Amino acid sequence: MSTLLLITFLLIAAVNLTYFISYFSFASSKYVAPSPSETSVSVIICCKNEAQNLNSFLPSILEQDHPNFEVILINDASLDETLEVMEKFKEIDPRIKIVDVKNNEAFWANKKYALTLGIKRAKYAHLLFTDADCAPQSKSWVSEMCRNLQQEKTIVLGYGGYVKNKSSFLNKLIRFETLLTAIQYFSYAKMGSPYMGVGRNLAYTSTLFFEQNGFANHLHLRSGDDDLFVNEAATKTNTAICDYPSAITRSVPKNSLKDWIKQKRRHVSTAKAYKKKHQFLLSLFYFSQVLFWILPVAILFTENWQILATIFSTVLLVKAILYYKSAAKLDEKDVVWLFPILELFLVFAQLGIFIANIISKPTHWK
Template identity: 80%
Template sequence: MSTFLLVFFLLFAAVNLAYFISFFSFASAKTSTLAPAAAPVSVIICAKNEAQNLKAFLPSILEQDHLNYEVILINDASMDETLEVMENFQKNDPRIQIVDVKNIEAFWANKKYALTLGIKRAKNSHLLFTDADCAPQSKSWISEMCKNLQQEKSIVLGYGGYFKNKSSFLNKLIRFETLLTAIQYFSYAKMGIPYMGVGRNLAYTSELFYQQSGFASHLHLRSGDDDLFVNEAANSSNTAICDQPAAFTRSVPKDSFNAWIKQKRRHVSTAKNYQKKHKLLLAFFYFSQILFWTLTLSLLFTENWQISTSILGVVLLVKAVLYYKSADRLDEKDVVWLFPILELFLVFAQLGIFIANIFSKPTHWK
């Protein structure tokens, strides 16, 4: 029996190792040297009950050094003071345009409907998206992200990280999961297989949006205004990545495991609508992860423990280099030292999320 387990362990260790070696396509890639863009940009922020976050983070949007941009603020049927906060900012800054969305029966609480109205209001063809709880990490965020909308590129995948709390295990777990997700979507984009982006930091052209008929193909789904749109519209020639530190955004992370699990359940439920080839790549990666760790733990209690431990050491070494190089690029190095624990915890947390989604539907846009 232990020999049987060892064979499967070696198989899935090899598969897992192959995935992580392929991720060096991002970790070892050269950073773009394009000059910052000067084309006019429309920054689009959809907010639902985000009055306090707008007060805290909208100033960092309005302080950008880009010479020509407008800010489209979408009030998505908020029940707090979101609209009032937007109007107060607008009084002092003519670059702000407000789209006040009212709930209608056909599109009740549908963020994609609200975003569509905001995109239609935009006067510029370069669209840059972020969330109300996000803060650009430099004043050149707009210029750095949108400089990549050149040379036939119509989608730019940016990095949307989370604010750091060095004393919190949950904070490290959230940022590690965000790092691993970024490694994947940046790497696949580098390999010519772009499959997703995050709405916390994403740019594309209005021409592409209208060519794709917007969110029409998945408008019935509450989630996926970012990743499903990219999954449908992106290809090997029209997609660029932006990993310049000046182009990062950071958001407020969840402060409880329950809230984080609910968020991840929404994300996982959307992924089932990806293109088949993307679903297969992602599913096989996850299965290689969970089987690698499960078989590793099982073989530690057999006569083959020395072989499994040696293979584990090799795999962890490759992963350590990959995580360190990627975290160095994305300013997340403090999570690297805990990666075996964080990865193991994340793998089995995701298993629980998959099982939970089978038996009940996750909640979506607020």
């Protein structure tokens, strides 16, 4: 029995190791910036009850050094003073356009409906998306992201990180999960099979949006305005990644485990609409992660413990190198030192989220 368990663990470890070795396609790559471009850009921010965040973070968008851009602010039927804050900023900056969306019976509380109205209002063909609680980490964010929209590249995947709180374990967990997700979607894009992006830092062209009929194929799903659109529209040739430090955005993470789990339940619920090959590959990776941490418990006190320890340590070493190299690129190095604990916690948190989503549907878009 112990031999069978060891063989099973060997297979699982091999699968897990294969994934992490493949992720070096991103971790070991060097970012080569395209030639500077002064193309005109429409920055689009969809807001629902974001009055406070707009006051805090919108100035960092307006202070961008890019020579020609507009800011489309979408008020998605907010109940707070979001619209008033937008109008205040518009009075002092003519680059701002406001799209005031009222609840529509057919598209009640559907962010994709609001985003579509904002995209139709955009003056320029190059669209750059972020959230109301996000702050670019430099004044060249717009330029760095959109310089990649050249020739056949019509989608640019950026990194949307979170503000650091080094004294908070939850903060480290959230940033570790965000780092791992970025490693995956950047790596898949590098390997020619892009599958998702994050709306906190994502660019694409309006031409591509309308060629795809916008969000029509997944409009019935309230989440997924970012990852489902990319999953549907991205190809080996039309997608670029931008992991340059000055192109990073950061937002304020959830400060309670309950709120974070609620957020992740929404995100995870869209994966069932991914292309089948991506569903399979991501599911296989997750289950290899679960079993990589569970099986050693059953083998540890057998005569095979030394073989187990050697294999387990080897895989952990590869993971540590991968996480460190990726974290160095994305300025998240402080989470690397806790990665075994964070990974273990994340694996079982995701299992709980998966089970919770089977039992009941998650809530959506505020």
